[in-house]
Every structure is written in C-alpha cells, then in structure tokens.
Amino acid sequence: MKSFLTTNYLFPTVLLLLLSSCYQQERKCADFKTGTFQFKQEIDGKEHTTTFIRTNDMQIETFNGKTDTATVRWVNDCEFILEKLHPRNMQEKKAISMKILYTKDNTYTFEYAFVGDEKKMKGLVTKLE
Template sequence: MKKLSMLLLTILLVSCNNHERNCKDFRTGKFEFTQNIDGKKNTSTFIRTEKLQIETYNGKTDTASVRWVNDCEFILQKLHPKNMKEQKAISMKILFTEKNSYTFEYAFVGSNNKQRGIVTKLE
C-alpha cells in the first residue's frame, strides 16, 4: 500500500510539471544568452539560420554550423576552430520554451558534463 501511494504521488507530481516545447519557434532568429563566469555576468548575442549560427561575444565574432537532429536538438560545430577544444562539437537540447525564451541543456558531444542556460529571442 505504501509503494502504491508513493507511485501515485510521483505520477501526480510529474503530470503537473507540463512544460511547453514549441522548439520550431526558436530555430532561427536573433538571440541573447547571459551566463555568470567567475561571478561576472557575460552576454553573447547570436543570429541563427537553419544552417549557421553567428555569435558575438566580447567583441569577437565566431561562426558555427548548425545541424538539427530533431525539432528540439541540434549540433553546433565551429567553422574556424583556433584550438583542439574548439574543434569539439556541442550538443544542444531545448528542454522547454516560454513566450520569447527557451531553457536548454548543452555539452560537448560524448560528454556527460551537461550544463543549462536560458536564451532570449530578440527578433
């Protein structure tokens, strides 16, 4: 009886957490991503088309290819890597969306060290 009660409670909690995922709304456009690095707020802006992402961070611009795996997952691969680390592709997964933003999870392809972030759509 105790196990059944716990199972029902778990199902109830999971069903209440129904996040929206309108990933197609975020495939292309102009975006902004802000993260804290060593206690300092860092912001990058990027424009994403179906096949490219052009990002500007700290006054430097970089371009990556975009390969969509499905509506909510894509792989970024820098086109002009400057070192071995930049040669590694990054897996991006949109977890849920809101009106003008999405929460995503990212990691180097093959890595289990996933991080999360929030991106805001500007245009």
C-alpha cells in the first residue's frame, strides 16, 4: 500500500515542480531607462508619491514639493547607481544602488539600497510617459 501511495503522489509532485521552475518573470529593462515615472510609498502611515523624469544620465525627482537632481550611471541594462548632485547632508551623499527585478506592462519592481549597505528595500514604479 505504501508504494502505491508514493507512486500516485510522486509523479504529480515532480511534474508540478518542473513546470513551476520553468516560469521566468519578464525583464524588459530597456523600456524603463528613460521617461516619466511615479513611485508610491508609505511613510509613517501616509502614502507619499514621488514623480521623476529619467534620461540616460540624469534623474530629476519631485517629492513633497521639493525637486532634486541625481546622476544616473547604468551598470547593466537592469541596474544603475543614483548620486545626488547637490546633497544637503552626509546621508544624501551616499549613492543608491537600484536593480530592476522584473517588469510588467508599464510597471517595474525594483530593489534598492545605499551602496555598501546590506539592507535592501523593494518598490514598484509606474511609467507615465
């Protein structure tokens, strides 16, 4: 009886594992190198929206009515480094590493951290134009 149950469950389990391992998420990073974007995040229980325009080598973002500019240095098609042009304190002097994890339609999910920092955060960006 044991071998009968093992055989009946083993094949479907292996088949399910094989099929799920073949799934690969879309990564059309080149579609998101330039344009106008929006990023929403929750800070202290309130939703905040950042809008930014990215060219091949610059990013101009507006957050809470303040505009800031950063240089963009692409490491590869899906990863880039942001460095603020006019940092106001030591924290803003730190470069930020950005990595596009996957894309879908007009959005991309990304991971970011200060360069050299172990703690990574994730976010979702929507391309407006």
